[in-house]
Amino acid sequence: MARTFFRKLLTYVSSEDDSDVLNEEADGQSSRHCSNRQRRKFIRRDHTQGHERLFRDYFAENLVYPSNLFRRRFRMSHPLFLCILNEVESYEPYFVQRRNNAGRLGLSLMQKITAALRMLAYEDVR
Structure with a gap:
């Protein structure tokens, strides 16, 4: 047939x-x-500035926000977050920062991990 x-x-x-x-x-x-x-419509987002702001707020020597706000936002301790960050970086190549086809830098490792963990922490995974 x-x-x-x-x-x-x-x-x-x-x-x-x-x-x-x-x-x-x-x-x-x-x-x-x-x-x-x-x-x-193309919206230009400054990923480098976002990474610098995230690093300055939670990971620099002079923190903008205290550690108790880090724990509230990420629902884990700062050392645990850094441990997860290092393990994921060595295991999954998706989380490594790369350039896109236009030559601009994409999101950093820290931004990608932060987004993923916040989705898990706030149960926003669909």
């Missing part, structure tokens, strides 16, 4: 008259479809 269907399909597509009609319909649909498409 499938074999006869594909034979009919091949003979239909291989005939010159039918293929011209098929191409005209496809061109009409694609041009109509592209004209209605809207481009996405």
Whole structure:
């Protein structure tokens, strides 16, 4: 049954008259479809500044926020967070900071781990 269907399909597509009609319909649909498409708006985010702010707030020598706020936000101690950070960095290559196709730096290891752990801590995983 499938074999006869594909034979009919091949003979239909291989005939010159039918293929011209098929191409005209496809061109009409694609041009109509592209004209209605809207481009996405690009929002430039400064990932480097975000990393520096995160580091200054929770990991620098002179912390902006005290350790009890770190524990409340991440729901773990500071040394445990750093241990998880080091283990994940050595195990999973996704969390390593890379450049995108435009040559801009992506999110840092610390930003990615922070986002993942906050999702887990606040049960926001969908």
